[in-house]
Amino acid sequence: MELMNYIIIAFKVIVGISILNVWLLQQNKPTRWRGGDAKTIVEEFTVYGFSKNFCYLIGFLKVSLAIILMASIQFEMLTLVGSLGLTALLMGSIVMHIIVKDPLYKSFPAFLFIVMNLIIAYSTL
Template identity: 55%
Template sequence: MEYIIIALQLIVGLSILNVWLVQNQKATRWRGGDATTLVEEFQAYGLPVWSVYVVGVIKVVLALLLIAAIWYPALRFPAAIGLAAMLTGSVLMHLKISDPLYKSFPAALFLVLCLIIAFVPGS
């Protein structure tokens, strides 16, 4: 089970980093509303532009902590729970603007994976 949890940590952590550091200016089918960038997506949710940067820093730091938790297991629970909380917010924002359910799928999937990482013993 330990290796499965480590794999999940890498999948979630690297995926969050990809969204926020690599794909942030690219259109994807998962963006809220008709947004083509993260800033536009937050605007579609009715959030101020500054919140993109606050949420981005929090998610990037938590993703890095989740990856670091592979070597420092004490970080695993707080990083996974922190990301789960942030991803809950992501799902709720999609629901707030009545996005089709498929748009919230990645956030919902990573939320479930974070809960598994947080609550399933790794070793």
């Protein structure tokens, strides 16, 4: 296996585990990346003007796509679904940070994961 393949696998693991960490382990903990002054993910979605149900829908999609992205290490055909699906949702995160006038640094994790996901997607072409 060549170096680029190992890098793509690393990106898949980093993005996948990071998304799972945020949505499953850190959901009720404050971080400096949350929108507005939110302490939890549900509060963050409230800052953005969204309902708790919408938060749960996005959480379900992000967790599912993170699992799909990691499964794509073994099942290559899942790569584009996981990487491009997460890219779309992460773009939405950046847009919401901009709309609520968050400092730019709060969008950094989403931006970094978008770049990684686009590299992953490009590697399948």
